[in-house]
Amino acid sequence: MENLASIFSALGDPTRFAIIERLLANGEQSAGELQDVANISAPAISRHLKVLHEAGLVNRKINRQQRLYSLRPEAFATVGSWFISHQEFWAKSLDRLEAALKKESN
Amino acid sequence: MENLASIFSALGDPTRFAIIERLLANGEQSAGELQDVANISAPAISRHLKVLHEAGLVNRKINRQQRLYSLRPEAFATVGSWFISHQEFWAKSLDRLEAALKKESN
DNA sequence: TTCTTTATTAGCACTCGTGTTAATTAATAT
DNA sequence: ATATTAATTAACACGAGTGCTAATAAAGAA
Numbered sequence: 559m560e561n562l563a564s565i566f567s568a569l570g571d572p573t574r575f576a577i578i579e580r581l582l583a584n585g586e587q588s589a590g591e592l593q594d595v596a597n598i599s600a601p602a603i604s605r606h607l608k609v610l611h612e613a614g615l616v617n618r619k620i621n622r623q624q625r626l627y628s629l630r631p632e633a634f635a636t637v638g639s640w641f642i643s644h645q646e647f648w649a650k651s652l653d654r655l656e657a658a659l660k661k662e663s664n
Numbered sequence: 665m666e667n668l669a670s671i672f673s674a675l676g677d678p679t680r681f682a683i684i685e686r687l688l689a690n691g692e693q694s695a696g697e698l699q700d701v702a703n704i705s706a707p708a709i710s711r712h713l714k715v716l717h718e719a720g721l722v723n724r725k726i727n728r729q730q731r732l733y734s735l736r737p738e739a740f741a742t743v744g745s746w747f748i749s750h751q752e753f754w755a756k757s758l759d760r761l762e763a764a765l766k767k768e769s770n
Numbered sequence: 771t772t773c774t775t776t777a778t779t780a781g782c783a784c785t786c787g788t789g790t791t792a793a794t795t796a797a798t799a800t
Numbered sequence: 801a802t803a804t805t806a807a808t809t810a811a812c813a814c815g816a817g818t819g820c821t822a823a824t825a826a827a828g829a830a
Contacts, residue, residue: 570670622806647688
C-alpha cells in the first residue's frame with residue numbers, strides 16, 4: 559500500500575478534487591469541458607489532468623481532437639478498501655456523523 | 665463536503681501518512697515517539713502534527729511534558745462515508761483488486 | 771531558583787507546485 | 801498546402817511547503 563499517499567496528494571488539490579467530483583457526477587468529459595470547474599487556464603487544467611492520470615485516478619481516451627477523461631475505478635477501490643479495512647476504527651463515529659448530518663438537514 | 669480536499673491534502677504527504685499509519689497500528693503516541701517514522705528533525709515532525717491537527721485528523725492531549733497524539737475517528741468517518749457513497753461506482757473493481765491481492769500473496 | 775526533558779516556534783534556505791502567456795503538437799477540414 | 805479547433809508543452813514568476821538549526825516555551829524535578 560505504498561502509492562496511497564500519492565493518490566491522496568493528487569486528491570488534495572481543490573481544483574483536482576473538483577475535477578473528480580465532476581467526473582463522478584457526469585462521467586467522461588473532455589479537457590475543454592473540464593476547464594470550467596475553476597476559473598483557470600487550459601494549460602493549468604491540462605497539467606492537473608496529468609497529475610490525476612499519473613496517480614492512476616483517471617483514464618485518457620482520444621476522440622477527434624479531444625482528449626476524454628474518465629475515472630479509473632481501480633484507484634478508488636484501492637483507497638476505498640484501505641478505509642474499509644479500518645472501518646471498525648471509525649464506524650462508530652460514522653453513526654454520530656450521520657445523525658449530525660440528518661439533524662442539519664432539518 | 666468542503667473540507668475533504670484539505671483532509672486529502674494532509675494525508676498526501678508521505679511523512680504524515682506514515683504518522684497516520686503508526687497511530688492506526690499502535691494507538692496514541694507522543695511527538696517524540698512519532699519522530700522515528702522518518703529520518704527527520706523534531707521540529708519537522710511537530711509541524712506535520714500541526715497540519716494533521718488543523719485538518720482534524722488527530723487529537724492532542726497533554727501528559728507531563730509530553731504531547732500525546734491520537735487519531736480522530738470523525739475525520740476518517742467523513743472520508744469513509746464519501747467513499748462508501750460512491751461505492752457502487754468502484755465496488756466491482758474492488759472484487760478484481762481483491763482477487764489480484766489474493767493471487768499476489770500465493 | 772535552576773536544571774532537565776519534551777515539544778514548539780522563529781528564522782532562514784531551498785524545492786515544489788501552481789498560475790500565466792506564448793509556442794508547439796495533434797487531428798481534422800477546406 | 802493552409803486553416804481551424806483542441807490540447808499539451810515550454811518558459812518563466814511567485815507563493816506555499818518542507819527541512820534545518822537556534823531560540824523559546826512548558827512541565828516537572830532537584
